[in-house]
Amino acid sequence: MRYWLMKSEPDEVSFDDVLAAPDRTVAWFGVRNYQARNFMRDQMQVGDGILFYHSSCAVPGVAGIARVASGAYPDATQFEEGGKYFDPKATRETPRWISVDVQALAQGRYLPLTELRAVPELEDMVLLQKGSRLSISPVTPGQWKKILALAGLS
DNA sequence: GCCAACGTTGGC
DNA sequence: GCCAACGTTGGC
Structure with missing residues (x-):
């Protein structure tokens, strides 16, 4: 059981869109970065926890789990x-990019990036590192717990 | 829209 | 394999 942060542009797929989808589930498409792909391919397992992050929008932040x-x-x-x-x-025979299905679980308080930056326990998050652009990044169990608490989801 | 940071491409 | 040029990400 691992934890991940996955970035989505809400103009394309928002957390509300996932909540409204059949079975609250959507295909995570469009990853075009090898490091992010390899996390999906090599490390993700069914049941892993996901912080659903809104990027490239007015108030970027964690929108739900x-x-x-x-x-x-x-x-x-x-x-x-x-x-x-x-x-x-x-090609169909040798595809280069992969998807996984993502199912929305719960929507807590929206946690803006600016707020996350101010939390000392989260300073090591990959998301918060200078120049970090990874659309899928690992989250530690401690970071996961902290964020769920901040969102009121513990 | 700007621009820093990073990733990819392709000539050599 | 190097590295300059180019493209993309994403916060601001």
Whole structure:
């Protein structure tokens, strides 16, 4: 059982969108970074905890918690010619990018990035490191507990 | 829109 | 394999 932070642009997929989806579950598509992909491929397991983070928006922050709801499978968007996530080097036989299913679990108090930065126990979070751009990053059990407490979800 | 930081590409 | 050029991320 591991914990992760996953970034989504709310204009594309917000936490509310996941809550409203059938079975509160969506495919996590569009990862185009090898380090993030490898976390999904090599380390994620069904049941892992997810901090659902809103990026590139007016108030970036943690919007809710979710769980990994499937193993890895090929990301369908890599084959969509003309689409934003099309990858000409990917083939059906040798896909390059993968997805997992993500199921929303609970929505607590919204935790803005600025607030997270002010919490001493969270200063080692990958998210908060200078220049960190990873769309999927590991979260320690201690960081997970702290954030759930801050969100009122403990 | 700006720009720092980082990742990828491709010529050599 | 190096590294300059270019592209992307994402907070502000």
